[in-house]
Amino acid sequence: MDQPQIGEEQLGEEQPQEMSFVDHLEELRWHLIRALASILVFATIAFLAKSFVFHDIILAPSRTDFLSYRVMCDIGNYIGSDVLCVTEMGFTIQSRQMSGQFTMHLLVSVLLGLACAFPYAFWEIWRFVKPGLYPQEQKNSQGAVFFVSILFVMGLLFGYYVVSPISINFLAGYQVDPTIINEFDLSSYISTLTTLCLACAFMFEMPVIVFFLTKAGLITAETMKLYRRHAFVIILVVGAIITPPDVISQLLISMPLMLLYEVSINISKSIRKRDLKNLNENNTI
Numbered sequence: 001m002d003q004p005q006i007g008e009e010q011l012g013e014e015q016p017q018e019m020s021f022v023d024h025l026e027e028l029r030w031h032l033i034r035a036l037a038s039i040l041v042f043a044t045i046a047f048l049a050k051s052f053v054f055h056d057i058i059l060a061p062s063r064t065d066f067l068s069y070r071v072m073c074d075i076g077n078y079i080g081s082d083v084l085c086v087t088e089m090g091f092t093i094q095s096r097q098m099s100g101q102f103t104m105h106l107l108v109s110v111l112l113g114l115a116c117a118f119p120y121a122f123w124e125i126w127r128f129v130k131p132g133l134y135p136q137e138q139k140n141s142q143g144a145v146f147f148v149s150i151l152f153v154m155g156l157l158f159g160y161y162v163v164s165p166i167s168i169n170f171l172a173g174y175q176v177d178p179t180i181i182n183e184f185d186l187s188s189y190i191s192t193l194t195t196l197c198l199a200c201a202f203m204f205e206m207p208v209i210v211f212f213l214t215k216a217g218l219i220t221a222e223t224m225k226l227y228r229r230h231a232f233v234i235i236l237v238v239g240a241i242i243t244p245p246d247v248i249s250q251l252l253i254s255m256p257l258m259l260l261y262e263v264s265i266n267i268s269k270s271i272r273k274r275d276l277k278n279l280n281e282n283n284t285i
Contacts, residue, residue, distance in 0.1 A: 031128045035121035043113025050105060058108060061165045062089055068165040091172040091182035093189050104186050111194055115156060119149035140215055148208055155204030159197035162252055167196055210264040214271045221269035231261055
């Protein structure tokens, strides 16, 4: 007589845990609201700190006293060559539209807000996604927010301090004819800078992407090794396009990307070994 009552109690305890489709949408809405609010907070701070943001961050790579240029010159002096020293920037930045500076002020503030809030925003989205994963999938994805955030920040810094100054210096000094003067619009400069930085930030997510693709069985270390030469050729070509025509600058761009590719291969290989080991242990049991 008591057993049916116990079953009813258990069912009664499980029912509140079930969420309808509308409940899931409501939960997702609040996660998105908090993520967007964090972006808005950082964007507002960036908007109010106009002088610091533009003079010390955005426009810094357009001046010869930028940290990266000084380090490059020190490296050049160490190897006995001044080819890496940037003594002048062969361009000027102008704003040719009435609302140009205000529009760029808003755009830069939003982009900085997005970059600064990315770890928290990603954590909010992850909090919504994680409960829908199987226990084994949750175990495999431990530390996802940490590693995604770290790699994103590393990519941004690499894009800002390495790729952007080298590319800007090369593009600014490139001429098809000496009679043509380089006078760039503010929007063009900011577009180049932000595109390079964000591209590097997402490229640095390669190890995380490879991790999940390997867990899903869509890629293996053997496949990546097979196409390693193709990947390196693509990296070298991209490095040659966005850097000055010297070997050192090209290596500064290409070597970290090649290293990321090799790290991704090792990650895929270790995951495959661990999965096979777990499978053999389960079969033995």
